[in-house]
Amino acid sequence: MNTKRQKIGQRAAVAALSVWLAPQVDAQEAATDRLDELKRQLGVVERKLELIQEESVSSAKAAANKFGVAVYGRVKFDAGYDTARTTPGDWATYVLPQPQGKDNELNATARDSRLGVRLRAPDFQGLVTTGLIETDFLSTGPANSPNPRLRLAYFDVATPSGWALRLGQDWDLFGVYHPNSVDAGLLGNTGNPRGFRPQVRVSKTIQTTERTKWVAAAALTRNIGEDLDGAGQDDGADTGAPAGQAGLALHTIGAAGRPLTVALSGLYGRETVDAVVKTTTTGADGSVAPKTSVTEKDASDYDSWLAHLAVIVPLSSRLALQGVVWTGANLDAYQAGNGQGVNAVAKREIGARGGYLQLTANATEKLALGAGYGIDDPDDGDLAAGQRARNSRLYGNAIYALTTAASVGVEVSQIKTEYKEQDSADALRVAFSGTLRF
Template identity: 35%
Template structure:
């Protein structure tokens, strides 16, 4: 028995003896040993009673009582003076890679540099630029309108040194949604409507310039959902987005953004159908999307110019094959797609002011072996039309990849990926490289 227990025992024994003094004299036949035994029994019963009672407010629970493991806390939400709820999220991430040949730009993978004999150097990269921070906004809602928004930054700008990277705006938009009519308005910068799927890669470049097109643009978007059956839904969306063109490099012309010079915004559209096919609880989605925009290339400073088109037509498919396996892919065709990471990031042949046509796509298979681990394999290709290219331009780019993503804990994620890159050039040597990369992410 510890000191605290002895003290409680002594007080209880003294109190019991005092209150029992009158009867103690009368009951002299009961020995002291018997009485001590009885009091010890009563003390044990009192201890047992105290342990079974709930702890009083403001006091700690009995240490010996079993404690239920607490559920993970919900993300903290702060309410502003205007009534808007703000939820902070993001992650700190480190990406490391080793390349058997030079890959542009290095921290992320877009294409392989051409090989010129022994100049094909191996290289490694290490960056924290994919670190991200964001804020989800919501409310205050009305009886008919739900308000949400998002502001998100990362540091993959390439505008500063590796250890002093500048932030860039990924998303910055508000969304008003009318549930009764399944209609919404989005205003701000967000993902394009065209080719909206994300490949199952661990590289932050998302296979851009290697079969995946679509980026983020400032836009005004209208979306309408339509129920087409008990478990199926169709979604129609249209957006007017900012056209971001090339810098006009025509001799004698003040350099301008050819997209800003255009007389119209880019128009994007998408129609998607979702319904369960092979897996009842996981709907498949097939979608058709496209865009049309213009760029104005000035021939001189007197106002003469040439208008070049930018357009695409895209097919998307996301198909759960089982509860643990998903097949996804996209196909695109179009011209002047550098602003959407198509044409291997080549839009216009500046010597002829001719649009560069291109087609391609990607396909990938993901197997989720457990809630914490997934395996993916896939490939992509971007194939510009050789007749539209200048000498030395990139004429074909392909990538094959395999990766594993493991959640060591719900907040600590390890990614490992191996990819093979092959880039062809018009009239010059091609580029080949094997890329081994890894990522370590701490989510919050």
């Protein structure tokens, strides 16, 4: 009996204990679930923080690797009336012979429009890297659909100490002192040697005072020539070596706080010509075609050289004088020697000398005036009959700013081209231009 009562008591105690413990167990399980939920939420927050941190790092890296890009250029309209035929017509280099008298012409074009992009890479360990790509349409093609032309394409790496390396296509060291002209030719083959070509250039800028610096530069350039022997190879490339250029320029402040520049530069290059025999071949249909056969490779060389001095001198707050003077030989690839480099008949280089002088005046804030004279004078003794013996140009212009971005200009020129043992040719040219720069 007692045993039975004991069992009943034990069961009652267990039941009572279960009733008392049940809420405690439920509370503990709820707390555990809540803790797990908090841990899950904490994990989500931690992951979000990681993503934010990763995004911040990525943004910082992207900002550090971001290139600076600036687009620039111009839209330019040109029209020119000539009392006699000039070449190429859209701009004037020299006057063509006039055996039957003068033949006037009118040309109009937009091919001197230009588009460029300036680049700046992120600085790296004190090095500044910049670049430039520029194109225009002064190339072949119809007057209303000219082909685009690569003008400039290079990049620079510059150090804080003034050293710089330039790789790509850029102006000749002496080819950046252009006259203030409406005509797109910029006195090429009329006193202003210039051009751009692929090159490797090293320069050093020395800042002597706050207002004065010297810039020394040397470049190895592609040796661009002709195909004098007709063997199908550029004679400059046939040389197997680059041309060399070097220059030293002084930049300081002149009258009225305006820039003053004096620059001395030069070049040396070479063209190599093969010995050839010219014959003809007859096809199966009876047609006759010329044939050039090389009999001796690298048979003769023709040297190219130039010594060049440029000055830009401010005379007052409104007036400035600018000009170049030069001498050299075999310079047709540099728009000098009146477009003639080698006398193939006499087998010698054509020497030449020339330059230009221009006076500019800022008449008002919107009106700029200019007047100048350019000449390119090959050595007569190096020329064959009929070649251009001298080319000169007297000109005056006015350029008016319609807005801060748009301008119009007019230029009147008297161009005279003399030919060896032939009558000279001359033309009066009236040119108009309208330009929008951006």
